[in-house]
Amino acid sequence: GKEITPFLNTLRKDSSNYYNGNIIPNITIGESGDGQLIYMTGLLPLRDKITVGIAKHRKLIGLPHLLKTKFHIKYTEIIIPSSPIVWEQRYMNEKYGIDNMLSAIDAEGTSTFLTNEEKVFKLAESTKKEHKQPFFSMVLGISTHQPYDEPVDQTLQLEDKSISLQYKNYLLACHYVD
Numbered sequence: 258g259k260e261i262t263p264f265l266n267t268l269r270k271d272s273s274n275y276y277n278g279n280i281i282p283n284i285t286i287g288e289s290g291d292g293q294l295i296y297m298t299g300l301l302p303l304r305d306k307i308t309v310g311i312a313k314h315r316k317l318i319g320l321p322h323l324l325k326t327k328f329h330i331k332y333t334e335i336i337i338p339s340s341p342i343v344w345e346q347r348y349m350n351e352k353y354g355i356d357n358m359l360s361a362i363d364a365e366g367t368s369t370f371l372t373n374e375e376k377v378f379k380l381a382e383s384t385k386k387e388h389k390q391p392f393f394s395m396v397l398g399i400s401t402h403q404p405y406d407e408p409v410d411q412t413l414q415l416e417d418k419s420i421s422l423q424y425k426n427y428l429l430a431c432h433y434v435d
Contacts (some may be wrong), residue, residue, distance in 0.1 A: 259415065261428050289402065290344030296320070297353045298427040311347035322354025324393050332356055332389035334380045340370050355395075359384065374398045374412040374434070402428045409433045 260266065269276045283301050284291035290309040297319040302308035321333035332421040334347035334357040340356035341347040341360045350358050363370050377398060400409045406427035410433035415425050 258417070259413065261413075261432050264435045265423055270363075278431060287344070289397075290346075290349070293344070293349070293397075297349075306314070309349055309360050313339070313352060314346045315352070317352040319353030319355075321356075325354060330391050330393050332386055332392040333394075334358065334384055334392070335395045335397070336377055336384070337397045338372050338374065338377045340368070343370070347403040357384070374400055398434055401427075405430060413417050 263371075268274055269278075283295060285302050285304050285308075287294070287307045287309055288300050290307065294300060294308055297357060299407060299432045301309055303311070305342050321330070324330040325333065333355045335346075335350060335355050336359045339346070339361050341358060341362070344435075346358065346360070361372040361376075364372040364380050377396060381394065382397045386394050386396070394416045408426050408429045410429040413429060413432045415428060417425075420428075
């Protein structure tokens with residue numbers, strides 16, 4: 258009875274945006290690395306291996322590279338909530354055509370594995386990409402990643418007793434990201 262993602266729902270209904278509601282998840286054991294590979298290249302991941310471990314040694318043409326060559330995008334960046342070594346991010350950025358990466362290490366000022374969305378978005382605001390028009394900036398978060406043992410967002414109250422605590426925490430994570 259409560260709208261979980263009002264902002265995303267508004268974007269979905271906006272006629273100036275493209276929305277594909279028929280996507281079938283194809284991530285496998287590479288989890289988020291698989292999702293990023295699909296988004297950046299249109300390729301599907303291997304079913305029995307962590308794809309980025311192999312793909313980092315192959316020639317790939319990623320979305321950032323295409324944007325630079327076909328549409329004259331001047332600057333590409335990615336801001337991630339994790340260490341640059343997670344999912345081979347450092348190497349995959351080069352394969353995708355990403356110029357600059359900011360990570361959890363930049364957000365925390367020290368070597369760390371993960372950081373929260375608030376710090377990730379502060380990093381995203383700090384990049385001065387606006388001076389490099391046009392640009393491509395990808396911001397990744399961690400809140401919608403499992404496990405959903407704790408509520409990420411306390412601003413929305415879900416009282417429905419018919420849904421499990423884990424599913425309720427997942428919905429709260431979606432609301433937080435929205």
